[in-house]
């Protein structure tokens with residue numbers, strides 16, 4: 001029996017962690033993730049979980065200890081944000097390269113400097129090529145659902161890759177929402193027991209984890225990792241299907257919102273998708289054929305599938321909540337443009353970098369983006385390929 | 394355990410690894426592993442010991458082994474040990490294990506210092522072994538905070554104006570004592586029985602134990618490979634590397650030279666100190682002698698007090 005509850009995003013994720021009942025959690029507090037690990041610490045202190053909670057002295061050690069625990073055959077989790085994720089950077093690659101199925105909520109926050117504690121995606125976007133699966137969520141419900149599914153995806157034998165479960169700092173992590181939490185027993189059954197095929201605590205079959213891998217093997221191992229990422233696509237969909245049977249909630253690589261007959265569309269991640277839905281609704285009332293594509297799975301990037309949907313539009317705006325400083329637009333923009341080029345789609349794609357450091361994005365601003373797209377179609381001409389939305393001159 | 398018995402135990406760091414001949418790290422590790430009575434999980438920081446013993450698809454380790462990165466072996470073994478405790482608590486594991494982390498001086502005194510301090514403070518049941526060869530040997534003999542004063546390294550070269558490393562080495566063993574962990578020791582290769590005993594003690598300790606062992610490096614020290622063990626005796630006789638242990642806060646000296654030798658004897662046998670013997674550098678050796686004497690006096694005081 002699932003139950004309807006009012007929780008913040010952080011509390012919802014702490015609940016997911018309680019239900020997952022990992023063998024080990026090694027985590028370090030950082031705003032806006034803090035409430036998640038505090039709440040979870042209380043579950044540990046109250047004996048509600050079997051977890052050994054390792055109160056590490058840094059995020060570098062958080063990820064390092066999580067790697068150690070996972071290599072020892074444990075179900076191991078951590079959680080972080082922004083600078084914490086940046087401090088883990090070296091070990092993120094070791095976790096994925098060692099093929100450890102670690103699940104980590106990341107409460108998206110702007111990277112320093114200057115220091116800022118509010119939402120943007122510069123943290124997760126910086127880690128997009130680290131070999132982690134990346135899931136994004138519009139709200140606390142989705143973040144909770146993604147966390148539970150992430151276990152199954154990561155631990156699948158054809159995948160064995162770590163997953164980041166992203167949610168927007170403050171906007172999702174701190175706002176109270178009404179959401180549905182599954183029954184503990186259902187989660188337990190859904191995720192099952194984790195049995196590592198090889199691990200450090202098997203004294204009859206000792207193994208060497210993380211050996212020096214030179215020119216003669218490293219490339220093959222990276223190839224295997226790449227294939228695993230490819231495999232994860234099918235697994236993500238299978239797990240979503242099973243999860244739907246359990247929860248009634250449907251998940252795919254992305255959500256299409258009023259795209260069927262749309263002529264102009266926006267691509268967005270996380271909570272901004274909710275705001276964009278408001279804009280789409282307003283514009284639809286005015287007869288504008290606007291739609292939205294909300295990316296849930298950003299790594300692996302479901303390029304072909306996204307291209308298939310976007311190709312019928314006339315103009316698309318990609319919203320990036322991160323600067324790449326390439327001077328050619330943000331990270332999501334680069335990916336979207338490139339897949340549309342593959343299929344020679346006749347769609348104009350423009351980019352808006354917005355919301356850095358927690359700058360609010362309002363329905364009106366998103367409507368103005370759709371207006372820009374209309375203008376592009378009318379004039380047949382793109383004035384600004386890349387713009388910064390909502391920044392003072 | 395007697396040395397003779399130790400020699401009969403199964404080799405757990407096997408031959409065929411690629412450490413240089415005369416490398417103290419291998420000798421120390423081999424002996425320490427013989428003191429472990431349980432299956433072990435060995436962690437190794439990036440460095441000579443790691444790169445030479447696990448080159449894919451080979452391993453010289455009989456036990457489970459994990460290398461994560463340069464600065465995080467203590468955190469990594471913390472995670473392994475936490476996993477073990479969790480599984481025991483859940484009734485999924487009942488076997489005994491030893492958890493061991495090996496780090497060079499670079500991976501321990503410098504870049505891995507925070508990770509080590511955290512792991513010791515949290516009280517994991519693990520043994521941390523620092524094999525101190527006094528520089529970043531794996532990457533070509535760069536100075537570390539364990540490099541002795543005056544040593545010529547590739548990042549503290551003896552030049553026309555600067556005569557090698559400018560700072561005395563960090564007393565890491567004392568810093569570990571300040572963590573109030575149950576067992577801390579400093580050991581050496583010329584006293585294998587003492588090293589074995591300390592390793593055994595460390596494995597038997599409930600909670601964290603730390604051993605700092607001097608590890609000859611003929612390549613970095615510019616010393617003769619066959620003189621390695623002898624050289625560690627000179628280190629003890631000149632008090633450059635004293636042997637002591639601190640158990641539950643009680644200091645104990647484990648080796649008192651019959652006649653304390655001048656520091657020159659230690660410096661002279663190593664090419665890394667050659668420039669100190671040039672005319673005009675006499676004061677440097679005097680300063681090093683003075684520092685060594687003070688350190689020795691301090692140790693005597695700490696050990697006599699207890």
Ligand SMILES: Cc1ncc(C[n+]2csc(CCOP(=O)(O)OP(=O)(O)O)c2C)c(N)n1
Nearest residue numbers: 439440441463497498499500528529530531
């Ligand atoms: C984060 C990071 N910085 C630098 C290096 C390069 N590096 C690898 S081993 C090493 C030195 C190791 O020195 P030490 O710990 O004393 O071990 P030794 O090689 O002397 O056995 C360095 C600088 C690295 N691997 N990772």
Ligand code: SF4
Nearest residue numbers: 412413416441530610
């Ligand atoms: S360089 Fe020194 S520490 Fe490294 S393997 Fe050779 S002797 Fe040992």
Ligand SMILES: [Mg+2]
Nearest residue numbers: 497498528530
């Ligand atoms: Mg060294």
